[in-house]
Amino acid sequence: MPIYTSESKLCDILFHEPDVITVINRFGIFLGVGEASVRTICERHNIDTDFFLSILNTYLNDDYFPENVLNAKNVRLIVDYLNKTNGYYEQFQLPNIERHFNSLVTRSHVEKNNNLSLLRKFFLEMKSELQKNIAKDNEVRFPVLLKMHEDLSSNSAYCSRDFEDDPQPVEDKIDDLLSFFIVHLRGQYDVNLCRAVVAALFTLAKDIRQNNRIRRRILKPLWGALVEKNRCNG
Amino acid sequence: MGDTCRRGFTVTLYGLQKLESSALASLISRVAKTIVVDNPADGDGGFAIFLTSAEGFLTHPDFFLPRKARTVVFTDSALELPCPKISRGSDPETLFSLLQELAKPDEDQTEEYSLTQREKDVLRLIATGLTNKEIADELNISVNTVITHRKNVTQKLGIRSASGLSLYALMNGLI
Numbered sequence: 262m263p264i265y266t267s268e269s270k271l272c273d274i275l276f277h278e279p280d281v282i283t284v285i286n287r288f289g290i291f292l293g294v295g296e297a298s299v300r301t302i303c304e305r306h307n308i309d310t311d312f313f314l315s316i317l318n319t320y321l322n323d324d325y326f327p328e329n330v331l332n333a334k335n336v337r338l339i340v341d342y343l344n345k346t347n348g349y350y351e352q353f354q355l356p357n358i359e360r361h362f363n364s365l366v367t368r369s370h371v372e373k374n375n376n377l378s379l380l381r382k383f384f385l386e387m388k389s390e391l392q393k394n395i396a397k398d399n400e401v402r403f404p405v406l407l408k409m410h411e412d413l414s415s416n417s418a419y420c421s422r423d424f425e426d427d428p429q430p431v432e433d434k435i436d437d438l439l440s441f442f443i444v445h446l447r448g449q450y451d452v453n454l455c456r457a458v459v460a461a462l463f464t465l466a467k468d469i470r471q472n473n474r475i476r477r478r479i480l481k482p483l484w485g486a487l488v489e490k491n492r493c494n495g
Numbered sequence: 496m497g498d499t500c501r502r503g504f505t506v507t508l509y510g511l512q513k514l515e516s517s518a519l520a521s522l523i524s525r526v527a528k529t530i531v532v533d534n535p536a537d538g539d540g541g542f543a544i545f546l547t548s549a550e551g552f553l554t555h556p557d558f559f560l561p562r563k564a565r566t567v568v569f570t571d572s573a574l575e576l577p578c579p580k581i582s583r584g585s586d587p588e589t590l591f592s593l594l595q596e597l598a599k600p601d602e603d604q605t606e607e608y609s610l611t612q613r614e615k616d617v618l619r620l621i622a623t624g625l626t627n628k629e630i631a632d633e634l635n636i637s638v639n640t641v642i643t644h645r646k647n648v649t650q651k652l653g654i655r656s657a658s659g660l661s662l663y664a665l666m667n668g669l670i
Contacts, residue, residue, distance in 0.1 A: 375560035379662055440654050
């Protein structure tokens with residue numbers, strides 16, 4: 262997997278990695294990028310190029326560990342990026358899967374395949390868990406992170422807080438749901454709708470996995486650095 | 496019928512009229528163990544085949560739908576149901592053949608059999624919400640052994656979460 266640089270052409274990246282379309286959208290960049298380099302496009306959109314590349318390479322590459330992420334200016338950027346990611350899950354991906362799932366259950370007739378109703382219930386559990394995680398981001402994690410960032414010079418009350426992030430149960434549940442479809446599915450069902458649900462679940466699972474990597478490799482170290490700085494200042 | 500007897504399966508009768516139930520219990524006892532229950536869940540231990548009325552089926556669809564592969568509805572009604580029906584006038588041999596057929600593990604059920612009996616026991620107890628310690632106490636084994644069984648179940652089924660394992664157990668008639 263190549264490591265992309267500021268001189269890489271964004272269109273080349275998109276041709277090789279179409280999943281990145283959702284990532285650039287979260288930075289306010291949309292398709293029709295022309296042939297410009299990452300640096301040119303970032304400057305055009307007033308985006309920090311180093312931060313953009315840290316996100317992009319971490320998203321794409323499991324072996325990539327971003328450098329210089331501990332820069333304080335990244336706090337607002339990472340919160341903004343993850344807020345948009347959460348919004349994308351809540352407004353587009355989850356409703357999209359649910360819509361397909363509902364059609365799949367209706368079209369497959371519950372008397373012929375009750376397992377699909379049970380799988381939909383399991384999906385709704387996963388959805389609720391993901392929504393709880395998002396609520397925790399909005400109500401606790403992100404406000405605390407921003408507060409620590411603003412209060413560096415004061416004796417912040419937040420410095421002793423540990424980073425609380427446990428996205429694993431959601432990742433596990435989506436993987437389980439995919440196992441149910443791919444390995445354990447029984448009975449009659451609408452093949453096209455089933456494929457639509459599975460494809461949408463794969464997309465969500467991959468996006469969550471890759472964004473959790475961003476949380477672990479960028480958000481978590483930033484949190485730790487801010488806690489440490491607050492302790493020193495306190 | 497000898498084969499059927501050797502399989503040692505149980506036929507659970509639920510939701511039938513009293514006289515009908517006694518007559519069927521006596522008839523089926525020639526080929527399998529029978530029990531008559533007031534709640535279908537009481538007759539779900541081991542490998543049970545269910546024999547119920549259409550009303551019985553419709554009263555507990557949440558219970559019977561996941562177990563439709565081993566449920567027979569004893570009815571003369573034309574109602575469409577997702578499992579085999581047998582009419583009241585059928586001869587005993589037809590009934591025995593149907594029960595024998597359902598008692599055979601078919602292709603759809605083979606996956607369940609890749610788990611050992613102990614792994615199924617552990618899976619069933621995970622599905623009822625017990626902790627590793629409680630499962631260990633219930634089965635008289637060590638917590639480490641429970642953890643090993645749990646790892647094997649997870650690996651074989653490709654399912655990691657406790658709620659996913661419960662769902663698998665429900666879909667495969669283990670609970």
